[in-house]
Amino acid sequence: RSSWLVSQHNTDGSFANTADVSTALQSTSETLRTLNFLGQSYQPGVLTAQVFLDSSTYHNTENLSRLIIAKIQAGNDASGLVTELLLNQNFDGGFGELPGYGSTHLDTAMALEAISTVNGPLDQVTASAVFFLLNQQQNDGGWAEGNNETSVYVSALVMRALWFYRDAYQGVRDSLVGAEQFLQAKRDVNTGLWATTFESLLALIAMIPSVTQYSKIES
16 A cells, blocks of 8 residues: 555655655655554655655744654654744734744644644644634635635645544534535536545545545545
């Protein structure tokens, strides 16, 4: 199951290839998460991939969130990275790309998912971030950045992040129901998939934990 992923390991420590639409940091962090999920963190290249991630110097919210998750899954201390991440939270509860940047749904979702892996008293941080996302949910159940239309991409990532807080805060479960309905409504009636491959993957990752009837996501 993991042989293709492992074959993408490069001499600089990253797991990536030139055909990727993602950055090397994104693909490397996702590869490490996948190998960890499969119980295959012993695979060749994992240690050098962690070094590659540690070498990242652009600590925006997404990168910090990915680094935190990788650190914690490897059993390493991520407290310094968490401290950096919290500097990106705004008074409205959301997170921006960097300190002083406006809050976005994507950054807030990334931060919440990372914080869900942290053992520590971050209740006020998570509560304000969760309610920021809940208050921004559209009538159709999805989320949009700025004045754009509601987006499968954004909504799937927000739904995935909120799942970790479904039993912690009032309104999250209802929000997840609305998000699932939005994602279901965006599927192609003929293929059962979404407009692009990466949207289909993100939607399925977001929906599968909360779907009790798997016939609802079968094509």
